[in-house]
Amino acid sequence: MGGNTFGKLFSVTTFGESHGVALGCIVDGCPPGMELSEADIQPELDRRRPGSSRFVTQRREPDTVRILSGVYQGRTTGTPIALMIENRDQRSKDYSNIADVFRPGHGDYTYFMKYGIRDPRGGGRSSARLTAATVGAAAIAKKWLRNRYGTEIRGCLSQLGDTVIPFGAWKFTSGNPFFAATDDANLLAGLEEKLDALRKAGDSIGAKVELVASGVPAGLGNPLFEKLDAEIAAAMMGINAVRGIEIGDGFASVAQKGSEHGDEITPDGFLSNHAGGVLGGISTGQDIRVAIAVKPTPSIRLPRRSIDSKGQPVTVETTGRHDPCVGIRAVPVAEAMLALVLMDAVLQHRAQCADVVLPVSPVAGDLPQSGPDR
Amino acid sequence: MGGNTFGKLFSVTTFGESHGVALGCIVDGCPPGMELSEADIQPELDRRRPGSSRFVTQRREPDTVRILSGVYQGRTTGTPIALMIENRDQRSKDYSNIADVFRPGHGDYTYFMKYGIRDPRGGGRSSARLTAATVGAAAIAKKWLRNRYGTEIRGCLSQLGDTVIPFGAWKFTSGNPFFAATDDANLLAGLEEKLDALRKAGDSIGAKVELVASGVPAGLGNPLFEKLDAEIAAAMMGINAVRGIEIGDGFASVAQKGSEHGDEITPDGFLSNHAGGVLGGISTGQDIRVAIAVKPTPSIRLPRRSIDSKGQPVTVETTGRHDPCVGIRAVPVAEAMLALVLMDAVLQHRAQCADVVLPVSPVAGDLPQSGPDR
Amino acid sequence: MGGNTFGKLFSVTTFGESHGVALGCIVDGCPPGMELSEADIQPELDRRRPGSSRFVTQRREPDTVRILSGVYQGRTTGTPIALMIENRDQRSKDYSNIADVFRPGHGDYTYFMKYGIRDPRGGGRSSARLTAATVGAAAIAKKWLRNRYGTEIRGCLSQLGDTVIPFGAWKFTSGNPFFAATDDANLLAGLEEKLDALRKAGDSIGAKVELVASGVPAGLGNPLFEKLDAEIAAAMMGINAVRGIEIGDGFASVAQKGSEHGDEITPDGFLSNHAGGVLGGISTGQDIRVAIAVKPTPSIRLPRRSIDSKGQPVTVETTGRHDPCVGIRAVPVAEAMLALVLMDAVLQHRAQCADVVLPVSPVAGDLPQSGPDR
Amino acid sequence: MGGNTFGKLFSVTTFGESHGVALGCIVDGCPPGMELSEADIQPELDRRRPGSSRFVTQRREPDTVRILSGVYQGRTTGTPIALMIENRDQRSKDYSNIADVFRPGHGDYTYFMKYGIRDPRGGGRSSARLTAATVGAAAIAKKWLRNRYGTEIRGCLSQLGDTVIPFGAWKFTSGNPFFAATDDANLLAGLEEKLDALRKAGDSIGAKVELVASGVPAGLGNPLFEKLDAEIAAAMMGINAVRGIEIGDGFASVAQKGSEHGDEITPDGFLSNHAGGVLGGISTGQDIRVAIAVKPTPSIRLPRRSIDSKGQPVTVETTGRHDPCVGIRAVPVAEAMLALVLMDAVLQHRAQCADVVLPVSPVAGDLPQSGPDR
Known part of the structure; x- marks a missing residue:
């Protein structure tokens, strides 16, 4: 335990700090025989790495991933796959001036209260930099x-501050845009202007990220506690700065009636997807729809009141390299976490239900009728 | 595995179906030496049980809990505590007419797709009735x-459909109201009228539930994946019908700036609690603030289109005993899940950090300075 | 946690004490669709229950098992299967005279040191009676x-005290003999005489139990820590009174040479089975061979020196109903534990490797060539 | 899962293959604030590394360990500690001639049957070389x-083939002898002669290793399945080549009577330790006594019959660098595994029982009377 492993059957155990020697992870339980090389993983890391535009932190990290084990002659062997990313631009400057100060909105205070000690260099283990290992592991699952x-x-980024990015403008970030709305030049210009203004003001802004997983088999998940949506919720809320999570209609469900929300079914499939692809904790075979709220990064240049570890009042002005909107880089991270949840759910499902053969596929077309692990 | 255990160190494994012989759970890992009897558990079950007002299902279940093990001479012994609740009003009627039909918005279809078989009696394992075992276990944690x-x-219930229940009107459900707003007679009358109209129309409505946990020690949680807020998110999303979860400001954070959201700290404590009591995945010692969205129950009298297990179209009208707003009874269940998360986090914390002694308490007053498991 | 759950994917969580209301377990992760009723479970319980001959404890317990959940219309549904066995002959006598005394060789002292409290009635949770729940769960796996x-x-029982029961005399206890050697009248008479003498003397004796699992697929287990033999070792050492465990040649391997021990392979199969069916932590497809050492029960009539919970010296004479050789009833329990290990290993295996299709079966005849979970 | 993690609360997840780039592990759950550097770990690795005498494999590996994370300013921070050991002498020779052959007595065949693919270089993941990561992790626990x-x-090594090394001759391997009996020149000479003869003959030999853990607090372990001795058994049987495990009197208990085996207690402590320091699955506070049987390594120069992956007969002569008696290097590995079990048990214990304060210490002298996590 210790909270650094994700997944029960496709499990990812990570290590590293923002300014340590290296960060990485061990992926255990990967099915054997799949072709795998660094070339499968690096593109996902590139989508999330810093320094890629002026709207993300200017830290220069190539984030070059190395596979240390678990692959032989280009194929996974079923044994643990270790991934390592060396830190290059960690700037081993003198941290003594901030080592003793709790930055507001950060984990500094809580790490100290838990462990009685913390690594102050770039936020240590609480830095969003650690998501690199997760993204690398998830590339295998994807x-x-x-x-x-x-x-x-x-x-994709569906809202930046109070600017909603309408669905038509989304461009899913499977390429490498810094955010999604590249089809609408006006919208894009407005967003860039907004971010520039924030950067100048030394402030930051929140964002909403939306996800869609298609091609998810029906039947993934569990009845009571380890429901598929519960696992997704944990995965999303575990991403740095996330404060809210919705599946399907989410909080809009509060004002809906049952006659409006409940998705009707016909022989040709579901007529709607208010549920977001999960019913009773188990996938329906429809798209999984997820939204998350990402808070504004607390690392801002504006002065903030805080205390030091002796309880004395201090003023904190964070002058380092930071993202004005951490929501932008949260997109590939959220995709990664969703991939890890689905991968684990598939392995869990076939452990228990590999023999299940449905007599007939009730919904035409979209479901495999039988087979070892549908 | 199988998805029926919650918690790693204070773990609750549940069993039962809506219309089976009995339901219950085994609580493992409970600290020894605590006074415990059925009288500690029954009141929590009574808050959640059906039949308590005309706004919840009319099924008559006394929900009488029995402790089968783990207690000797009125004290917990540290060995597993088994709780059992017998089903009384299960109405072993003929289910053959619905056994083959997938009720829209329910887990019927997904259970079938997962297991190739399902218990159709009252929803089987997917029924909200199963939360009784969880509520019983959580009474021990509380x-x-x-x-x-x-x-x-x-x-408390903070919103019913589109009617927001203002904070001033909340009465926390530590007594046993069917919902929270008993102080405001007009509001209450309006809500009752609304529910009566829904019942007559054969429809249902969504709700929002809000939770506050006070007296939570700082330092609970983990750095990366098993963050305290991630565990809370999983716990909440695992409750039947929940579609969204917020910690602290939740989705409101999207439109906030960093200078607004980040909670400043002074020697007298935090100046605000936008974070909802968790920073970096670890508790701050402030109140934990949680909100959940509960969808309208899909069990409604209005006719709905669906299919049977052969893929043939059918019309479903659910005429059984059902809640017009499942959000009402979700209140004690949500409290229970939060209690289980906190209990587990405390045990996890002292496993790793029992020896940590802080040199000084940085925030005056609200933190123990040292001790085995602060 | 708390130590009362066995298995990761086919998991058995147990509850109960020797003289409590009831004991039982929850089996989670059972594949759906299997025919199951109490009639599948009861015979295994009958093999292990007390009172079946004059060589086991005279406590009268019918050990009638009830399935409380997880089965619908005679088939497993994939949801948790709860088993319950009520205690009948628990003799709620006054335990105050022994409540404070640590019986030598028992867990009394260690339970007290761990929990600061213990249930003294019949040994509480440390009683061998608790193996009933395990045996019930394992009947499903078997x-x-x-x-x-x-x-x-x-x-089978292969040694009682210093009397070795030669292989030819074994009768595997799939029937219900109180021990194995029923084919050899002289041997049997000798063993009965020995046990009678022990009973008269108020003493007890150790035993060795050997197990063979045939029809085990190759490929079960894991590389490093959760090796199949490691899981078997844990399962066996977890049985009350077990002090040693061997796989294959066990301690005889110490004096062997590599040229003697290593099992050669031909196209027709392995030429020997010194390894006991496990190599590198993974099953070979040969018989799994296991032996365990069961210590003499410490519950004897002869006076023993001990202390009470105040540290004062006392003399203990255990006059209750006890087995002169607990090894006899350990046979079905050991079989049960082995079944649970194999079941879990199968589910683990198909989670990760359900897609593996071998190009060809290297050893003729004894291996399925392909398929979802060979 | 995947079988590469040991421990629940002090958990060690390992990676690597015999001839891969590197091997190592992530230690999660380590208590914060402990002084730690590579200098604490390297000596344990040096005891186990190859090339240290002519009786172990001549592979030249410095086994230099590097801490990649989890330590700040010389102290553990409570976050994951990653250890890495680079492989140097991996001889990337052409393995094509053996890639397709199953060496008798090795995991080659079983890995192939499980995964359908295996890394043949030096045994891949099944090599004893992988114990280096475990030994490194355990140095932290120790x-x-x-x-x-x-x-x-x-x-210490207590038996080599049929030569028993009497207790008086043991020298515990806390220094770095290749085996234990350095005090008795005749015995040592005999053992060396024996090993030389085996090496010349191209054969190998089994061994017995015994362990003693002193200073173990009473109260560690669990009641039913995760008993302390069960966890020890799993840990030991998981070491390469181990075929048997005993706690306390082990298999000698079979021929003992209850009046002989049960350890009596007096106010001054236990009068004997037949139980080996564990009763009812929980530690007594006495020395933990463990013995293991290590089979002769199957890597021998003598020709052995086997098959290839097509099922064709082949003759195997293993000419690589190998240990004539793997039991020698098993000593530090066995110590390491025992340390990991005890460490995990301590953390488990204080999670559940940190508040237990005994009214009085029943056995004079050897037990703390109270405190957070005795």
């Missing part, structure tokens, strides 16, 4: 899910 | 947390 | 393994 | 246990 089921997981 | 830290966990 | 792979797990 | 409780864990 590939396997795509090969096996045609699953695609795509996210 | 008592322990209250004894040890003075922790109080209180929930 | 049935599934037999149906799916033709797996048979059989144990 | 230091913590020593600091906190004065726990010492010492192992």
Whole structure:
């Protein structure tokens, strides 16, 4: 335990701090025989790495991933796959002036209260930099899910501050845009202007990210506690700065009636997807729809009141390299977490239900009728 | 695995179906030496049981809990505590007419797709009735947390359909109201009228539930994946019908700036609580603030289109005993899940950090300075 | 946690004390669709229950098992299966005279040191009576393994005190003999005489139990820590009174040479089975061979020195109903534990490797060539 | 899952293959604030590394360990500690001639049957080389246990083939002897002669290793399945080549009577330790006594019959660099596994029982009377 492992059967155990020697992870439980090389993983890391535009932190990290084990002659062997990313631009400057100060809105205070000690260099273990290891691990899951089921997981920025980015303007970030709305030049210009203004003011802004997973087999998840949506909720809320999570209609469900929300079914499939692809904690075979709220980063230049570890009042002005909107880089991270949840759910499902053969597929077309692990 | 256990160190494994012989759970890992009897558990079950007002299902279940093990001479022994609740009013009627039909918005279809078989009697394992076992187990956690830290966990209905129940009107459901707003006679009358109209129309409505946990020690949670807020999100999303979850400001954070959201700290404590009591995945010692969206129950009298297990179209009209707003009875269940998360986090924390002694308490007054498991 | 759950994917969580209201377990993760009723479970319980001959404890318990959940219309549904066995002959006598005394060789002292409190009635949770729940759960695993792979797990008493029971005399206890050697009248008479003498003397004796599992698919287990033999070792050492465990040649391997021990392979199969069916932590497809050492029960009539919970010296004479050789009833329990290990290993295996299709079966005859979970 | 993680609360997840780029592990759950550097870990690795005498494999590996994370300014921070050891002498020779052959007595065949693919270079993941990561992780546990409780864990070779090394001749391998019996020149000469003869003959031999852990607090372990001795058994059987495990009197218990085996207690302590320091699955506070049987390595020069992956017969002569008696290097590995079990048990214990305060210490002298996590 210790809170650094994700997944029960496709499990990812991570290590590293923002300014340590290296960060990485061990992926255990990967099915054997899949073609895998660094070339499958690096593109996902590139989508999330810093320094890629003026709207994300200017830290220069190539984030070059190395596979240390678990692959032989280009194929996974079923043994643990270790991934390592060395830190390059960690700037081993003198941290003594901030080592003793709790930055407001950060984990500094809570880490100190838990452990009685913390690594102050760049936020230590609480830095969003650690998501690199997760994104690397999830690239393996994404590939396997795509090969096996045609699953695609795509996210986009759907709101930046109070600017909603309408669905028509989304461009899913499977390429590498810094955000999604590249089809609408006016909207894009407005967003850039907004971010520039924030950067100048030394402030930051929140964002909403939406995700869609298509090609998800029906039947994934569990009845009571480890429901598929519960696992997704945990995965999303575990991403740095996330404060809210919705599946399907989410909070809009509060004002809906049952006659409006409940998705009717016909022999040709579901007529709607208010549920977001999960009913009773188990996938329906429809798209999984997820939205998350990402808070504004607390690392801002404006002065903030805080205390030091002796309880004395201090003023904090964070002058380092930071994202004005951490929501932008949260997109590939959220996709990664969703991939890890689905991968684990598939392995869990076939452990218990590999023998289940449905007598007939009730909904035409979209469901495999039988087979070892539908 | 199988998805029926919650918690790693204070773990609750449940069993039962809506219309089976009995339901219950095994609580493993409970600290020894605590006074415990059925009288500690029954009141929590009574808050959640059906038949208590005309706005909840009219099924008549006394929900009488029995402790089968783990208690000797009125004290917990540290060995597993088994709780059992017999089903009385299960109406073993003929289910053959619905056994083959997938009710829209229910888990019928997904259970079938997962297992190739399902128990159709009253929803089987997917019924909200199963939350009784969880509520029973959580009563033990609530008592322990209250004894040890003075922790109080209180929930209320803060919105019913589009009617927001203002904070001033909340009455926390630590008594046994069917919902929270008993102080405002006009509001209450309006809500009752609304529910009566829904019942007559054969429809249902969504709701929002809010929770506050006070007296939570700082330092609970984990850095990366098993963050305290991630565990809370999983717990909440695992409750039947929940579609959204917020910690602290939740989705309101999207439109906030960093200078507004980040909670400043002074020697006298935090100046605000936008974070909802969790920073970096670890508790701050402030109140934990949680909100959940509960969808309208899909069990409605109005006719709905669906299919049977052969893929043939059918019309479903659910005429059984059902809640017009499942959000009402979700209140004690949500409190229960939050209690289980906190209990587990405390045990996890002291496993790793029992020896941590802080040199000084940085925030005056609200933190124990040292001790085995602050 | 708390130590009362066995298995990761086919998991058995147990509850109960020797003289409590009831004991039982929850089996989670059972594959759906298998025919199951109490009639599948009761015979295994009958093999292990007390009172069946004059050589086991005279406590009268019918050990009638009831399935409380997880089965619908005679088939498993994939949801938790709860088993309950009520205690009948618990003799709620006054335990105050022994409540404060640590019986030598028992867990009394260690439970007290761990929990600061213990249930003294009949040994509480440390009683061998608790193995009933395990045996019940394992009956489900045994049935599934037999149906799916033709797996048979059989144990016998191979040594009682210093009397070795030669292999030719074994009768596997799949019937219900109180021990194995019923084919050899002289041997049997000698063993009965020995046990009678011990009973008269108020003493007890150790035993060795051997197990063979046939029809175990190759490929079960894991590389490093959760090796199949490691899981078997944990399962066996977890049985009350077990002090040693061997796989294959066990301690005889110490004096062997590599040229003697290493099992050669031919196209027709392995030429020997010194390894006991496990190499590198993974099953070979040969018989799994296990032996365990069961210590003499410490519950004897002869006076023993001990202390009470105040540290004062006392003399203990255990006059209750006890087995002169607990090894006899350990046979079905050991079989049960082995079944649980194999069941869990199968589910683990197909989670990760359900897609593996071998190009060709290297050893003729004994291996399925392909398929979802060979 | 995947079988590469050991421990629940002090958990060690390992990666690597014999001839891969590197091997290592992530230690999660380590208590914060302990002084730690590579200098604490390297000596344990040096005891186990190859090339240290002519009786172990001549592979030249410095086994230099690097801490990649989890330590700040020389102290553990409570976040994951990653250890990495680069492989140097991996001889990337052409393995094509053996890639397709199953070496008798090795995991080659079983890995192939499980995964359908295997890394043949030096045995891949099944190589004893992988124990280096475990030994490194356990050095952290050993230091913590020593600091906190004065726990010492010492192992020695007590039998080599049929030569028993009498207790008086043991020298515990806390220094770095290749085996234990350095005090008795005649015995040593005999053992060396024996090993030389085996090496010349191209054969190998089994061994017995015994361990003693002193300074273990009473109260560690669990009641039913995760008993302390069960966890020890799993840990030991998981070491490469181990075929048997005993706690306390082990298989000698079979021929003992209850009046002989049961350890009597007096106010001054236990009068004997037949139980080996564990009763009812929980530690007594006495020395933990463990013995393991290590089979002769199957890597021998003598020709052996086997098959290739097409099922064709082949003759295998293993000419690589190998240990004539793997039992020698098993000593530090066994100590390491025991340390990991005890460390995890301590953390588990204080999670549940940190508040237990015994009214009085029943056995004079050897037990702390109260405190957070005895």
